[in-house]
Amino acid sequence: MSADSSSTALARIGVLTVSDRASRGEYEDRGGPAVVAYFERVLTSPWQAVRRIVPDERPAIEAALIDLCDREGCGLVVTTGGTGPAPRDVTPEATEAVCDRLMPGFGEAMRAASLLKVPTAILSRQLAGLRGRSLIINLPGQPKAIDECLDAVMPALPYCLDLIGGPYLTTDPAQLTAFRPKGS
Known part of the structure; x- marks a missing residue:
């Protein structure tokens, strides 16, 4: 997709926090706001966050992902939390x-970038996948790790969305440069 009239369309970005305690109101969600803050800092194209918080339960995660992609029309859905090895960490499976x-x-790029910072990054099981014209990316729950992981994949993310017919995203070159092949 090239930067034409569709480049000014409002991109809907799903932000799904997966946390038992945050879903019950016992814990302040720090992951979801960190994802939103990252995109506010990096994106220059118009976008809107569509936020959800669900417990660490596979059916709830699956239902929220389907809702964000299919009903809410989010071309990008980013999850935060539930990517570790603990028994209730089921976000990748969902x-x-x-x-x-x-x-x-x-997932490979995010783990490689995180391993440069902390040896326990090898325990993270985040992945990404396509559902129709939506890209879903799993992130860890910690705000610092969220920034590191998004920095690792953001240069390729807008072009991936172009290829699947998702929203056209542009980035602030002072923050990072999204790669698009010449002529695309």
């Missing part, structure tokens, strides 16, 4: 269940 195809390079 994501895989609702996706048509997986995009393993996203």
